[in-house]
Amino acid sequence: MPRRHLHVTAAADTPLRAALRALRAELGIPEAFPPAVIVEAERAAREPNLPENDATDIPFFTIDPPASRDLDQAMHLARRADGGYRVHYAIADVAAFVVPGGAIDAEARRRVTTLYLPDGKVPLHPAVLSEGAASLLPGNTAPALLWRLDLDAEGRVVTTDVRRALVRSRAKLDYAGAQAQIDGGTAEEPLALLPYIGRLREALEIERGGVSLNVPEQEVVETDGSYTLAYRAPHPVDGWNAQISLLTGMAAADLMIAAGTGILRTLPPAPDGAVARLRLSAKALGIDWPHHVSYAALIRGLDPHDGRHAAFLQDATALLRGSDYTPFTGGHVPPLAVHAAVADEYTHCTAPLRRLVDRYAGELCLAAVAGTAPPEWVLGALDGLPKEMAKGTKLANTAERESVDIVEEALLSNRVGETFDSVVIDVKEHEPDVGTVHLEEPAVIGRVLADGAPLPLGDRLRVRLTQADPGRAKVQFAPV
Template identity: 75%
Template sequence: MPRRQMNVTGAAEAPLRAALRELRRTLDVPGGFTAAALAEAEAAAKAPRLPGEDATDIPFFTIDPPTSVDLDQAMHLERREGGGYRVHYAIADVAAFVRPGGALDAEAHRRVQTLYFPDEKVPLHPRALSEGAASLLPGQSTPALLWRIDLDAEGRTVEAHVRRAIVRSRTRLDYEGAQRQIDTGFAEEPLALLRDIGQLREALEVERGGISLNVPEQEIAERSGTYVLEYRAPRPADGWNAQISLLTGMAAADLMTASGTGILRTLPTAPDGAVARLRRSAQALHVEWPHHVSYAELVRSLDPREPRHAAFLQECTTLLRGAGYTAFTGGVLPVPAVHAAVAAAYTHCTAPLRRLVDRYAGELCVAAVAGQEPPEWVSAALDALPGEMADGARRGNTVERECLDVVEAIVLRDRIGELFDAVVVDVKENEPSAGTVHLEDPAVVARIDADGAALPLGERLRVRLVEADPGRAKVRFTPA
């Protein structure tokens, strides 16, 4: 999944969409699915492998962006008798539709993950599945991996269990609507409990030293014939919803480590040099970071609606660059076995419609709960999965980076020669006249060249736009 999300809201068909189409061509992203894969998808949509248990009596709901139809997760939250909470979390059962070794499976291994462009996405699975038969759309009976996670009154996991079942979501919510219902007191208890459980899990995250980065999304809009680029800060409901996914990923990791076979999402502790660079960025953005305050404490104190804080949160994503996947068998756990930002063992298992590894993690957990060996097709793929996921992540990161360059160039292309207020947020160590500036309006982070003069790190600077040509030159500024 991308660290920096970008959305187009009402932008004109040209020139932005034309530039993005050209970008997809030059990056050689996967195009259409093979005829064999499409045929398998159509057949599987009509006749999936159905589980024996019917759990359609549980009134699930989903929370996703308003335009999303590839719905991986649905939840139902309730109080337990005697105290605590029960989380029912349904995850799309992609294995019910994808035959191991078939054309559809081969396509998924070639694509690895859904690629997100500001105007559209390049899906992991054909839309007949990802936006149809396998999606947890409201009113549709769908095979799922059904998690039941019991929590105590403080939100700590008491017991976790997963099994196959048919589920049916009742209600489809977006983040804004869910937040509004909760804030106004009109949410029914299963939704209202999202705040209670989410806040308890956030407190436990603080206790164990974990970190959630509330990185703002960048939105591109067209207003009166002009493109604008601005930040949208996450809502509290975004974070509470993410905590349910984190809870499930941690429960899955525990099941796999107990069984001795699995695949974990790992992240080593950031090296001192990376943290020192982040301290320089904080200083440059005038974000106060006392030496006695830890990185985790600082991040939790930031307001993503404040432009300087938003820019710094983007810089914080650099500490996630060492994340990867590590498979293990025979009970021999990898080193490290934890994800430093989660501060616990963790795995990806809640987005199988959009990420290849989640299908395998789900199968490993179902086998672990049943006390069985994993299916042979899962065991056979484990050794290669980390490398495949790393290749997919590199491609996704390239798409993310190039999309940002194109969008910024489109937004600014008619403003060559204009002056802007900026802050110098980075200066190259061996080239002090080259660095990076952050503009608050529009929301742009771009290159600056001072033609031999040293740039004033951390200082405000009036800058002039000298380049902004989508497809040929990235955005570049010089001191005014």
């Protein structure tokens, strides 16, 4: 599921960069790895546990942002003789490098997830692994969990298999380049099949009532002491690529449920209040959302190249709050087993370089296919994983929220005293003069204080910016 992606190009000595550095220190975000972790990682990179199965003859490719080197997934797509498709999906085998209970394992359980902050990332694993020996970089022979998913002509799963294998990617593609090859008709068949399979899976998503958010990346650009906020709209290939990951996550959940032991990624339906608030955001941005149109149908009709739609997609991530990791054993599948956005049982298993739980999910799936008991180090950690993931996710969410605040403070810091058109999207229940407004331009959300006068929830309101200073004063407005 998507997060809000922000990237800062401002110089190191700007107030924005300084505020982001101060935020890292305040939240206690880890930076360098302890020496013992580095020593163990370097040794593991030289001496991984390699599988016997060799699948290096399959010409895998990856699709990631241009600068990415921590590549978890590589794919190969082919047609089947019966009119269906075969998806080979290789997932980096982090367990081939990490000793349970060792230094890397302990540090990963402390960090839980890679943090993507506007001024750079904080990785889950040392770079010698995550951007080196364990990464599915082109030409790098690496251990992987090799999924084979056979689909029928409608894109439905027919058979599922996963086993350890050595793989070697042939090409590292970025989204724009992959899209250009597909649109230009120059893509070789393994890539050319991605839109066919992706669209079939999108149709099945609509059929089951799911929804995918292709959230645009935002870039903060500093020019002559002021900042502007620009969007990078996703390409169609972003969504098709995501469908392969979702397909694997759903297949993994099915394996776990059939085996009676697993850990699911669950999400309850969004509460009515959250949907109502999102409707106010739509109104603020001038997006028509008739009451008979569902949230999922509206999302599918938006154009991420449109700035207003892009801003709304950012706001829509609020409906994904409340997700959790739910373990189960002994065949006792929890009552809430479905992820509301996926509209199916689902688990995280495709990003083990960047997310702790995926390493455990992969082992559970391998055991399910082999018909054996999962490793003791997996079973022993299963009950505690949700708390570990929740702690790390809370830090990630706080860092993201505070980073967005700092970026918006920088964006508006030289505009204090100016007035803006907005819509009131939230009012405190017991303080009706305190609320939240969504500006029409730029697409900023901020606090508004009306000094005793009740705020008109859902109505347009002309507001004046009263404060904004990166890391010192959060964005705040007052009615004109």
